[in-house]
Amino acid sequence: MEKIEAIELSALKLLQQNLSDAKTIINEEYPFQKITAQGRNYSDKEKMEQFIRDGFIDRYSGKKLVNPGILKVLSHYMPETFPYHSHWKMEECHNAYWEFVPTVDHIYPVALGGADSMENWATTSMLHNSIKSNWTLEQLEWKLYDAGDYSQYDGLTGLFIKLIQADEELLRDSYIKRWYKLSVDCDKA
Structure with a gap:
């Protein structure tokens, strides 16, 4: 599924007051990925x-x-x-x-x-x-x-x-x- 489709489908689930399915779609199709900063090391x-x-x-x-x-x-x-x-x-x-x-x-x-x-x-x-x-x-x-x-x-x-x-x-x-x-x-x- 394309990312934009996941957003649209999740929003439609919210419109239907189905928060659980909206979360599931995002978690499965376009999950949040926490970025951890790492050091950069060059002189x-x-x-x-x-x-x-x-x-x-x-x-x-x-x-x-x-x-x-x-x-x-x-x-x-x-x-x-x-x-x-x-x-x-x-x-x-x-x-x-x-x-x-x-x-x-x-x-x-x-x-x-x-x-x-x-x-x-x-x-x-x-x-x-x-x-x-x-x-x-x-x-x-x-x-x-x-x-x-x-x-x-x-x-x-x-x-x-x-x-x-x-x-x-x-x-x-x-x-x-x-x-x-x-x-x-x-x-x-």
Whole structure:
């Protein structure tokens, strides 16, 4: 029985004042499944390695993403034009942070029993990660796009490194410093 049919049939049973049958239909055809949150365990280094493995491609849209540090450099030089907010408050932060900063998502949600392992990780934008939440790709009718090739597109990592090397004062910003160190370390590997 389709889920929508179970809901309809259960509601019809309620209309007939048959609570017992309504409960039975839901319990058998579309039971509540309690989601138990489990820990997610990856370091910034593992995130950067995943971004590189996926070629800075959003695996849920196929679109290019960028090294997180490069956007913060833009915000440093142009705080009014390209604002940043430490908690990404939408009305105070440039939308590019949501659209182009990569994060790691679990392809099959950990909350639904998915593994917290590299085989279940995908690079996606903060925007798509927020939308996806604990839903499966099938539930959202999304697909998994192929990873990109880091040697063809590096997420502007090379440009980010050059910007820092041209103005090392930028390293006073802890966010920029962290992504610079990760970028240089991963670039050496």
